[in-house]
Amino acid sequence: MSTSAQLRAALADRLAEDGAFAHPAWRASVAAVPRELFAGSYFLPVAGSEPTRYRPVREGDPGWLEGVYADQTLVTQLDGTLRPGDVAEGTVTGAPSSSSTLPSLVLGMWDRLDAAPDDRVLEVGTGTGYSTALGAHRLGDTRLTSVEYDPVVGEAAAAALKTAGFAPRLIVGDGLRGDPDGGPYDRLIATCSVRYLPLPWLHQVRPGGRILVTLSGWSYANALAVLEVTGPGQAKGRFLPGYTSFMIARPHDRPPRSTLSLLPGEERATLVDPAVLDTWTGGWVAQLAAPAAERMGAGSEQILWDVSTGSQARTAPAPDGGWTVVQRGPVPLWDAVEGAVRRWQAAGEPHQEGFGITVSALRQRVWLGSEDGPGWNLPV
Known part of the structure; x- marks a missing residue:
C-alpha cells in the first residue's frame, strides 16, 4: 500500500507532466502538503444517480487515501451543514457547499x-x-x-x-x-x-x-x-x-424560489438553436444577457426563469423543423439571450479568452473583442 508521501510525490509528478503549473516551485508544494489533513473524510457522487446522491468516504475506508490524492474535487459539506461524519450509513442528497477543489x-x-x-x-x-x-x-x-x-x-x-x-x-x-x-x-x-x-x-x-x-x-x-x-x-x-x-x-447565490410552474405566453420562432446554451461559452453568453435568470432543461428544450420578476422563456422543437420559444413576464428573456448569442456567433463563436472586462465606479462591463465591441453590464 502506498504511503501519503509516495502518493503526494506521484501527484506532484503527474500535475507537472500534465502542465498544471509552469513554475517548478509548485511541485514542491504539492509534494509537501498532506491533503488528507484537509479532506480527512469526503463525499463522492454516486455515478448515474439523479438527483445526485453522495457516498461518504472516511479514513480507513477502502480507497480512502488513493481518493485523497486523485486529481478530483472532494466535497466536504452539503447544504451548508452536513459533513461526511454526520452520515451513519448509505447515501444522501444535497447541494455541495464546501469542497477541496481538484x-x-x-x-x-x-x-x-x-x-x-x-x-x-x-x-x-x-x-x-x-x-x-x-x-x-x-x-x-x-x-x-x-x-x-x-x-x-x-x-x-x-x-x-x-x-x-x-x-x-x-x-x-x-x-x-x-x-x-x-x-x-x-x-x-x-x-x-x-x-x-x-x-x-x-x-x-x-x-x-x-x-x-x-x-x-x-x-x-x-x-x-x-x-x-x-x-x-x-x-x-x-x-x-x-x-x-x-x-x-x-x-451571491440566487434567492430561494418556489416550485416552477410553466405558464402560457407569447410564442414565436427562435433564430438560434437552443442547444447552444449547453456549450461552455454559449451558456455563459446567455447568462450575461439574462443575469437574473436560472437556466434549466437541455438541448432544444431550455427553460429560463427570472427569479426576480417571474419572467419565463421556454423553447421546444417546432413541428416543421427549427424551434419555438414561449415568453411571458415583464422581461423578454429569450429576446436578450438570442441577441447576445447571435452577436457571439457573428464574431466566430470565440471561447472566453475572446472577451474582456472593464470595471469602474459606474458599471462593470464584459465586452466581446474590444472595449468598443458588443457588451453586457454585470448585475452590480
Whole structure:
C-alpha cells in the first residue's frame, strides 16, 4: 500500500507532466502538503444517480487515501451543514457547499496569479485550507491572508493548517468585504465565484496589482478572469482559456424560489438553436444577457426563469423543423439571450479568452473583442 508521501510525490509528478503549473516551485508544494489533513473524510457522487446522491468516504475506508490524492474535487459539506461524519450509513442528497477543489485547478489558479515572493496575497475562500496551505508553503505564512465565510469550515481549516505546520493570517467573515484592516495587497485570488467584482476588493488591491476570480451567475455558467487594478475602484482584464468553475459565494447565490410552474405566453420562432446554451461559452453568453435568470432543461428544450420578476422563456422543437420559444413576464428573456448569442456567433463563436472586462465606479462591463465591441453590464 502506498504511503501519503509516495502518493503526494506521484501527484506532484503527474500535475507537472500534465502542465498544471509552469513554475517548478509548485511541485514542491504539492509534494509537501498532506491533503488528507484537509479532506480527512469526503463525499463522492454516486455515478448515474439523479438527483445526485453522495457516498461518504472516511479514513480507513477502502480507497480512502488513493481518493485523497486523485486529481478530483472532494466535497466536504452539503447544504451548508452536513459533513461526511454526520452520515451513519448509505447515501444522501444535497447541494455541495464546501469542497477541496481538484489539485490541478488549485495549482493552475496559484500559478496564474503569478505572485512574487515578496507579494502580499489575499485569498477569498479558505475552504478546507488545502489551497491556503499550498500558497503558504510557496509564499510564506506572513505573506498570505485567507478569508472564510463559514465559521465551522473556517475552524476546521485553521486546525488542519496548524497540524500541517502553517500559520497564515486567517479571517472568518464575508470574503466579499475582503480584509478591511489588512490592505493594500499585491494579489487577490478567489476560490469561490461571484456575480460581479466586489468593490472592497478593488480598493484593497493596490493599483498595478492583480485579481484572479471566476465570474458566475444564477445559471451557474463560469468564466475565469484576470484583472489589473488601474486605480481605486477600477480595473481592466481579460478572460482566460480553459474551463474553470467554483461554487458561487453564498451572498451571491440566487434567492430561494418556489416550485416552477410553466405558464402560457407569447410564442414565436427562435433564430438560434437552443442547444447552444449547453456549450461552455454559449451558456455563459446567455447568462450575461439574462443575469437574473436560472437556466434549466437541455438541448432544444431550455427553460429560463427570472427569479426576480417571474419572467419565463421556454423553447421546444417546432413541428416543421427549427424551434419555438414561449415568453411571458415583464422581461423578454429569450429576446436578450438570442441577441447576445447571435452577436457571439457573428464574431466566430470565440471561447472566453475572446472577451474582456472593464470595471469602474459606474458599471462593470464584459465586452466581446474590444472595449468598443458588443457588451453586457454585470448585475452590480
